Amino acid sequence: MLEVKDLRVSVEDKEILKGLNLTINPGEVHAIMGPNGAGKSTLSAVIAGRDGYEVTGGSITFEGEDVLDMEIEDRARAGLLLGFQYPVEIPGVKNVYLLKAALNAKREHLGLPEIEAPEFMKLVREKLQFMKMDSSFLHRSVNEGFSGGEKKRNEILQMLILEPKLALLDEIDSGLDIDALKVVSEGVNSLRDAGRSIVMVTHYQRLLDYIVPDHIHVLSDGKIIKSGDKSLALELEKRGYDWVIEEAAQ
């Protein structure tokens, strides 16, 4: 599904990713952990195609295609969705309008006609309910005045509607209360599927109790320095990162 090879990325001449390797197969759920400033958000931003990052080496392929050559929107239409660590507010643009535009962009890419209004509303209502969101969210401006947790739910709502092939969820658990964490996790779990992959960036083991990953990676100083199964998260929770970093240095 996703193949990151020896990726090197700089921002303003400062190297942030320093030869990063990551392979995600269809149906897998991966968690990426690591200290603040390690480059986790940078990795997801570069995969999604955000401006301002210079790729100085390596490659990223998504379903065999070189994504570094693709526009941001083309990557999205091909099935890549980024759940933002800090979802952006867009004043005056109704949430429902963004959802519909996004869904139709995907449908167009698949050669489907625009979705009919009743069908769309039915779909949206169902997903809203699933996310335990009030329908008033549809008519509010995108993320404007949403609480931190509401923004994160809104990200998952979009994901449920767009059904990406690969979801990169950046700290989707931060700022969530316990109930919201459950709802968000259920949202993500509902999309787990043999053909779909999920990558979660998180700082907390707690999320991984709800969404159990197949693989866990530690990203430190621009590289993946250790990978393991879900037990690694427990160990990290107990012992912190220092030992991994030391181990990697040897």
Add this chain to the structure above:
Amino acid sequence: MASQEMEQLVRREYKQGFVTDIESDTAPPGLNEDVIRFISAKKEEPQWMLDWRLAAFEQWKTMAEPDWAHVDFPQVDFQAVSYYSAPKSSEDRPKSLDEVDPKLLETYEKLGIPLHERAALAGVAMDMVFDSVSVTTTFKEQLGEAGVIFCSISEAIREYPDLIKQYLGSVVPVADNFYTALNSAVFSDGSFVFVPKGVTCPMELSTYFRINAENTGQFERTLIICEDNAQVSYLEGCTAPMRDENQLHAAVVELVALENADIKYSTVQNWYPGDEEGKGGIYNFVTKRGECRGDNSKISWTQVETGSAVTWKYPSCVLKGKNSVGEFYSVAVTNNMQQADTGTKMIHIGEGSRSTIISKGISAGRSDQSYRGLVKILPGAKGARNFTQCDSLLIGDQCGAHTFPYQEIGNSTAQVEHEATTSKIGEDQLFYCRQRGISEEDAVNMIVNGFCKDVFKELPMEFAVEAEALLNVSLEGAVG
């Protein structure tokens, strides 16, 4: 013969030939008394109207162009402008859409303008397309039954001289500024609306219904009067780019609202802005003012400005009546080399008068835009209130946005609030939308339309939809 003498001779001949030649369709360039007499005669105006124009001309000659606006353009040579041209005859117009510039048609299509309207807008001879007369007639009948007068100002001068004498120039004095004096001397045509006591105008009035009736573009003069408890909503302009060979436009619009009257005036202005270098665009110097004369009266201006190379325009409200209300909602878009200095004035005279100003400026390309607003509260306007919000959105880094708010508060019971923001169209917002699969252009449109939402919702429904489409077309190519 010395060249000077030669010139004089030519001019004399010219002058004579011209005055007698009332059949001529276009006045030669230049402005003098004879030209004004010619215009007045063409319109079969009574003597008093001609006298009014001539007095305005005398005033104008003593005045100078305002130079305080934040715009920069070559000096206009007022003697090089032609001040009258009759509507084009059918022979001169394109016979069908096949003869119209395909680029213009492409724009109409993007704006979703119906086919038959495209033809009218492109200046195709109407009788070849469809019979506009019948549309206008049914329309007039309905208005007549309600007692509403809606006609061209020329017709009103002939048919309703008392109303014209009473109200023309009563809100915008002839000598208000250089351009109003000019307009008063040479105004070509425009609309006249009179809604009598207690009448709610049964439909929205639109200049569209008279679009090809007269050539009103250049020095438009519009007068709208709402008597006690009367109401009207008036739509000016249209979203389609208008063909016009005249570079200089100086319109005057006057609104009068008597007790409890309510006037809503919506404008979509999309005059030719010139090419990417700003060449050939229209200079639009407009004076629009409404007077809330009666208690509890209300005047609301809503404008969407996307056209013109240079815009100088401040639709204003004079709030004389007790508890009268003035509103100004504006979206101004400048792209490429366009310049706009626009805003409003709210003059509070009446006790308890209230005003709201919402201004949204969008600058793209190498354009430059200024908001200039005055809130003036006179000592007698006890408890007056104003709320101003003025936001600028910049697209790209070569454009400019400026804000010039002026406040003159004459009493301590008044409340004035001013909020202003300037933001660049967010890279973050664009990335977010594009990450959801939305193309960059659609994302820009979405964000910009969202930014303008508070103004668009004041527009009559069908105008609002057109205005959104217009914004998208105006900003085409602004990003990327």
